[in-house]
Amino acid sequence: LLSLPPQALRRYEEAGLLEPARQAGKNRLYSDQDIAALEEIAELSDLGVNVVGIRYILQMRKEVRILRQEIHEVRERQRHAEEGRQEQK
Numbered sequence: 001l002l003s004l005p006p007q008a009l010r011r012y013e014e015a016g017l018l019e020p021a022r023q024a025g026k027n028r029l030y031s032d033q034d035i036a037a038l039e040e041i042a043e044l045s046d047l048g049v050n051v052v053g054i055r056y057i058l059q060m061r062k063e064v065r066i067l068r069q070e071i072h073e074v075r076e077r078q079r080h081a082e083e084g085r086q087e088q089k
Contacts, residue, residue, distance in 0.1 A: 002039060002042060004038065012038070013028075017051065018034050040058060
């Protein structure tokens with residue numbers, strides 16, 4: 001799907017950047033989430049980022065997504081609270 005050589009896939013797996021499921025044999029099964037991660041990894045690798053840097057960037061992006069979700073949830077709770085106060089008036 002991504003035109004990555006098998007050696008690159010193995011290298012990324014050995015570096016701990018992804019962990020595909022495995023069939024009974026040695027075949028790896030890549031989920032949609034794995035494919036999305038591989039697209040990010042390939043993009044960063046093409047920019048010259050090494051494996052350690054890629055791992056760090058992926059972790060930081062994950063933390064940013066989590067923080068954005070938390071902010072969204074807090075804003076929603078705050079909006080509901082404000083609507084409740086306005087209804088009481």
